[in-house]
Amino acid sequence: MTEMKSVTDAPTTKAPVLPDAQIVTEVKHWTDSLFSFKVSRPASLRFRSGEFVMIGLLGDNGKPLLRAYSIASPSWDEELEFYSIKVQDGPLTSKLQHIKAGDQIILRPKPVGTLVHDALLPGKRLWFFATGTGFAPFASLLREPQTYEDYDEVVITHTCREVGELEYGRQLIESIKHDEMLAELMGEGFADKIRYYPTTTREESPKMGRITDLLSDGSVFKDLGIDPINPDTDRGMVCGSLAFNKDIKEILEGFGLEEGANSDPKQFVIEKAFVG
Ligand code: A2P
Numbered sequence: 222m223t224e225m226k227s228v229t230d231a232p233t234t235k236a237p238v239l240p241d242a243q244i245v246t247e248v249k250h251w252t253d254s255l256f257s258f259k260v261s262r263p264a265s266l267r268f269r270s271g272e273f274v275m276i277g278l279l280g281d282n283g284k285p286l287l288r289a290y291s292i293a294s295p296s297w298d299e300e301l302e303f304y305s306i307k308v309q310d311g312p313l314t315s316k317l318q319h320i321k322a323g324d325q326i327i328l329r330p331k332p333v334g335t336l337v338h339d340a341l342l343p344g345k346r347l348w349f350f351a352t353g354t355g356f357a358p359f360a361s362l363l364r365e366p367q368t369y370e371d372y373d374e375v376v377i378t379h380t381c382r383e384v385g386e387l388e389y390g391r392q393l394i395e396s397i398k399h400d401e402m403l404a405e406l407m408g409e410g411f412a413d414k415i416r417y418y419p420t421t422t423r424e425e426s427p428k429m430g431r432i433t434d435l436l437s438d439g440s441v442f443k444d445l446g447i448d449p450i451n452p453d454t455d456r457g458m459v460c461g462s463l464a465f466n467k468d469i470k471e472i473l474e475g476f477g478l479e480e481g482a483n484s485d486p487k488q489f490v491i492e493k494a495f496v497g
Contacts, residue, residue: 257389272332274332276329291304291358336458337483350378378420391417436469458491
């Protein structure tokens with residue numbers, strides 16, 4: 222509340238210029254190429270944890286420049302959080318990376334997406350597979366009570382090139398373990414269901430390698446001391462680059478899982494992470 226007040230009172234705050242304008246309340250820079258930010262939530266916006274919306278800024282031509290962004294905050298949160306890459310010549314992120322508390326962004330309040338619980342059949346173990354900013358929808362789902370109501374175990378894998386790129390996810394998972402609201406809803410110890418498996422590919426870290434290779438050679442199961450993926454018990458959600466999504470899809474199908482959708486729930490679902 223204190224943060225909201227200081228932002229609302231800030232002299233730099235301008236009157237909304239667009240019907241879909243929202244106020245930026247917080248910005249955090251994680252690395253040279255990654256940042257997260259929070260914005261006010263339209264009172265009318267309802268969404269399912271894991272969905273995305275179109276957000277953006279006014280372009281130089283005065284027209285809205287919008288891209289699909291997964292909402293990184295859970296559906297019950299008062300604010301909306303996003304996690305973004307910074308691309309120096311990217312049409313949107315070259316500008317978006319400079320936003321500050323009190324600024325406005327455009328947010329179209331029409332949430333959609335396939336990384337939702339409704340698109341999966343019931344199971345016992347849920348896998349979240351992310352690369353880079355593909356972690357965002359899982360930042361939402363990891364704070365969604367239904368995730369822990371529906372599953373006995375939640376495995377989150379995050380593969381990045383460098384160690385610093387894992388930090389947003391690492392801190393998020395650490396904060397979940399101390400989240401009083403979730404603990405009240407879910408009961409103490411709910412976070413023991415989370416198995417976090419971070420890997421890097423281009424900088425030394427305790428676990429190196431692409432998650433695709435670590436699944437194929439069985440390292441993941443060995444490292445976590447768990448059974449291999451089985452279509453009777455395991456469900457998956459995937460969010461990364463096109464190439465990553467394609468490779469993981471093949472691997473999950475190799476384990477006997479089938480791809481589902483909102484209209485046809487099955488064993489795993491896929492969405493492309495925003496990259497530009
Ligand atoms: P790698 O460094 O071996 O390319 P990017 O920044 O290119 O989107 O990649 C983010 C992370 O995802 C990197 O660690 C990268 O590994 C990994 N990655 C990229 N493509 C694939 C793929 N097809 N399968 C598995 N991991 C991938």
